[in-house]
Amino acid sequence: MQKTKFSKINDQFNNLLFGFLSSSWKSKSINVISVLTGYFLFANFATKFISEGKNELIMVPIIILIIELIIRIRPPAGSSFFNLWSIIDKARIGATYAVILEAFKLGS
Numbered sequence: 441m442q443k444t445k446f447s448k449i450n451d452q453f454n455n456l457l458f459g460f461l462s463s464s465w466k467s468k469s470i471n472v473i474s475v476l477t478g479y480f481l482f483a484n485f486a487t488k489f490i491s492e493g494k495n496e497l498i499m500v501p502i503i504i505l506i507i508e509l510i511i512r513i514r515p516p517a518g519s520s521f522f523n524l525w526s527i528i529d530k531a532r533i534g535a536t537y538a539v540i541l542e543a544f545k546l547g548s
Contacts, residue, residue, distance in 0.1 A: 474527045478534025486542055507532055 455462075489495050510532045515521045 470527060471530050474530035475534040475537075478531030479538045480534075481531070482535035482538040483542070486538060507536070 489499050510525075510528055513525075515525050
């Protein structure tokens, strides 16, 4: 196939959607474990600190600040810090999922 603009866009789109399937088992397992660890830690964190009612005015802005720092500070893909950042970012995604799930539990 020739390298046209459409084929480059198509390749990027396939990488975006199906890049997880072409990655190694090591990266797949690290990503899944990171998401589940983030979910587990934050679900316990949310029930411990926020449900007590004492610390929520302090903890919620700190949580938002930490999440925003993780999103905004992204190292280059070739650096040695990128793998650690990727694990922390996946844990952030799991934590966000835990917050959303807790909100649905409280809403029902």
